[in-house]
Amino acid sequence: MVRRYLRLLGVQLKASGLQALQYRADFLTEGFTSLCWVFTALAPLFVVYGRRPAVEGWTFGESLLVVGWFTLLQGVLEGAINPSLTGVVEHIRKGTLDFVLLKPADAQFLVSTQRFLPWRAFNVLTGLGLFVYAFMLLGRGPSPLGVLASVLLLGTSTLLLYSLWILTVSAAFFVVRVDNLTFLFSSIFDFARWPSSVFKGVARGALTLVFTYVIPLALMTTFPAEAMLGRLPTVSLAGAVVGSALFAWVARRVWIRSIGHYTSASS
Amino acid sequence: MSARGVLRALPTMLRVGFAESIAYRAEMFVWVLSTTMPLVNMVLWMAVSKDAPVGNYGQVDFVSYFLATFAVRQLTSAWAAWLINWEVKQGTLAMRLLRPVSPLWAYASENVAGFPMRVVVAVPVVLVSVALVGADKAVPQHAWGWALFLLAVLGGWAITFLANVAIGALSLFMDSSQKMMEVWMVLFFVCSGYMYPVELLPAGLRAVIDWLPFRYQMGLPVELMTSAHDLPTALGLLARQWAWVLGMGVLAVTLWKQGVKRFAAFGG
Numbered sequence: 096m097v098r099r100y101l102r103l104l105g106v107q108l109k110a111s112g113l114q115a116l117q118y119r120a121d122f123l124t125e126g127f128t129s130l131c132w133v134f135t136a137l138a139p140l141f142v143v144y145g146r147r148p149a150v151e152g153w154t155f156g157e158s159l160l161v162v163g164w165f166t167l168l169q170g171v172l173e174g175a176i177n178p179s180l181t182g183v184v185e186h187i188r189k190g191t192l193d194f195v196l197l198k199p200a201d202a203q204f205l206v207s208t209q210r211f212l213p214w215r216a217f218n219v220l221t222g223l224g225l226f227v228y229a230f231m232l233l234g235r236g237p238s239p240l241g242v243l244a245s246v247l248l249l250g251t252s253t254l255l256l257y258s259l260w261i262l263t264v265s266a267a268f269f270v271v272r273v274d275n276l277t278f279l280f281s282s283i284f285d286f287a288r289w290p291s292s293v294f295k296g297v298a299r300g301a302l303t304l305v306f307t308y309v310i311p312l313a314l315m316t317t318f319p320a321e322a323m324l325g326r327l328p329t330v331s332l333a334g335a336v337v338g339s340a341l342f343a344w345v346a347r348r349v350w351i352r353s354i355g356h357y358t359s360a361s362s
Numbered sequence: 363m364s365a366r367g368v369l370r371a372l373p374t375m376l377r378v379g380f381a382e383s384i385a386y387r388a389e390m391f392v393w394v395l396s397t398t399m400p401l402v403n404m405v406l407w408m409a410v411s412k413d414a415p416v417g418n419y420g421q422v423d424f425v426s427y428f429l430a431t432f433a434v435r436q437l438t439s440a441w442a443a444w445l446i447n448w449e450v451k452q453g454t455l456a457m458r459l460l461r462p463v464s465p466l467w468a469y470a471s472e473n474v475a476g477f478p479m480r481v482v483v484a485v486p487v488v489l490v491s492v493a494l495v496g497a498d499k500a501v502p503q504h505a506w507g508w509a510l511f512l513l514a515v516l517g518g519w520a521i522t523f524l525a526n527v528a529i530g531a532l533s534l535f536m537d538s539s540q541k542m543m544e545v546w547m548v549l550f551f552v553c554s555g556y557m558y559p560v561e562l563l564p565a566g567l568r569a570v571i572d573w574l575p576f577r578y579q580m581g582l583p584v585e586l587m588t589s590a591h592d593l594p595t596a597l598g599l600l601a602r603q604w605a606w607v608l609g610m611g612v613l614a615v616t617l618w619k620q621g622v623k624r625f626a627a628f629g630g
Contacts, residue, residue: 124541131548138552139403142562146416151409278396285402293409 103200104208111211125214129170133221136162136288153290156232160320163225165288167249168315170218172256172284178210180260181277184267192357203261203350226323237323244322244332251339252315258339258346259310265346265353287312290320311338371463372471379475387479394483397435403557404428417562423588426499427559429491430587433484434580435556437477437515440523442469443543446530451538455625466527466618473523503589510596514583517603521579524610527618534621549574555581561590575610578603 115121140162144155153161183206186192195205230236237245263280286294286306291313294303307313314335321327383390407424410416419427446469449455458465491500502508529546532539551557553576560571560581571577582599585591591599 128541128544131545135548135551135557139406139557142558143406143410145564146562147410279392282396282398285399288402289406294405295409 100200100204103204107208108211112213115211115213121214122217126217129166129215129217129221132169133162133166133225136165151290151292151295153292154233156229157320157324158290159225159229159232160323161290161316162288163222163229164252164316164319165222166225167219167222168252168256168287169284170215170222171253172281173218174212174215176207176257176260177277178212179207180264182206182209183264187267187357196354196357202354203347207257207261238325241323241325241327244327245319248314248319248322248332248335251335252319254339254343255311255315258343261346261350265349268353268356283310284312287316291317311342314338368463368467372467375463375468375471376475379472380478382472383476383479390476390479394436397432397439400428400431400435400556403431407558417559419559419562422495422499426491426495426588427584429487429494429500430584431556431580433487433491434515434518434583434587436480436484436487438518438522438579438583439480440473440519440526442473442523442526443530443539445469446527447533447538447540447543450530450533450625459622459625466615469527470523473519499588502587506593507586507589510600511583511586514578514586514600514603517600517607518579518583520607521575521603521610524607524614525575525579527614528610531614531617531621534624550576550579553577554579555584559585572602575606578606 140155140158143150144158148154150158183192186195186206196202198205259280263277291303291306294306303313318327318331318335322332404424404427407416407419407428408421411419411421411424415421415423446455449458455465458468461468488500494500502511525546526543529539529543532542553560553571553574555577560568560577563571578599582603585599586596
């Protein structure tokens with residue numbers, strides 16, 4: 096069973112890979128635009144830290160780690176999650192989801208692996224570059240245990256992003272026009288550019304609570320950055336793992352419910 | 363097409379555009395919600411200025427600045443570049459070209475017709491700003507302030523729209539100018555005063571930005587709304603803004619005219 100799905104994933108990845116190799120010039124433009132967007136993430140950082148040595152306990156180098164995680168996850172989101180799930184919305188609108196549902200494999204698996212944009216991996220590289228630069232500024236390396244924890248958190252963050260997406264797509268079964276929601280989602284994701292404690296001073300910490308528990312943005316970028324710095328409490332790490340697993344479970348439930356709600360093109 | 367013909371067609375085009383903006387109001391609402399970046403920056407700068415003001419800006423000033431940014435973004439946004447790219451790729455531009463009025467008028471009127479809807483979004487934000495920081499910081503203080511602000515918003519919209527047309531027209535020379543638009547957007551975010559007041563930038567950089575169009579798309583209307591300038595400075599900046607409107611207009615129309623000659627749709 097597992098082997099069959101792994102093989103299926105291999106096939107889908109290969110198809111996307113071949114498609115990407117057709118457009119080699121995309122490699123350069125993708126790299127260039129990714130650098131451009133990193134620049135917009137960094138510009139306010141430079142302006143803010145030109146005025147203050149630290150904001151809410153985060154120095155320039157430490158905030159750079161958060162931006163690094165933001166960039167990395169943006170790559171994951173736009174390269175692996177966005178393209179296939181935008182495809183689902185298209186399927187639903189055109190009524191071609193029937194073809195997917197009829198195939199002898201799990202529909203959620205099929206739709207989430209249908210398309211990858213490998214050149215977006217450039218964002219991941221840029222994120223890694225930012226980590227190196229940040230630690231050079233901080234004048235020390237990350238703790239080995241911290242790196243391990245942050246890799247684990249990369250897994251949970253990806254799972255969280257993916258689950259949030261599944262929830263968004265599930266909404267498509269009910270309202271059909273959700274391609275706009277992708278923009279909404281990316282703009283909320285913007286909040287994750289900054290350490291979540293920055294938002295502590297506003298509305299009596301309500302925003303921090305929202306971004307930790309309701310839309311778990313803090314878990315995605317602030318937690319891994321803290322883990323790299325070796326100051327993430329173990330409780331938070333455990334909370335992130337349990338929380339994201341729970342979130343994924345809920346998303347899966349909602350997806351199954353929505354599929355049941357789906358009326359095909361012919362009915 | 364004569365000027366008289368354009369004038370005769372304009373009311374109808376505006377009416378159609380307005381009907382469209384009403385029909386897609388839910389979509390419009392999601393678009394509005396997805397321009398939340400000023401709010402992110404507002405919260406951030408409030409945190410930064412909690413203990414001491416940054417430059418001339420205290421916490422209250424940041425609130426009024428970024429709420430004004432949010433409102434101005436609603437009023438000055440344009441998306442003609444995406445539309446032109448799309449229509450060139452699909453070949454549907456041919457249909458527009460068959461009509462007796464230049465497509466540029468159609469794009470412009472579609473954009474302008476959405477205005478009432480956008481005002482409906484912007485006005486409550488301004489009212490919230492007044493409630494939060496008081497009328498003396500949220501809106502212009504004098505009648506001339508209001509007049510200059512409206513002129514600046516109009517100029518800001520014109521630069522944005524014409525830049526969109528110019529970049530969109532580039533798609534007639536290359537396959538797609540989407541990436542070009544992305545680069546423009548990045549420069550806009552960084553240089554326009556959208557993410558931080560340009561006043562906070564180092565003096566050297568600010569001098570460069572004064573010569574670029576981006577600040578006049580966003581920063582200038584916002585500054586006039588929050589009464590950041592006295593009359594002579596404001597007039598000087600407005601003059602620069604309208605010089606850009608003129609320059610962009612010439613560039614956009616030239617690119618468009620040259621580009622359309624190269625356009626060959628399916629079956630064309």
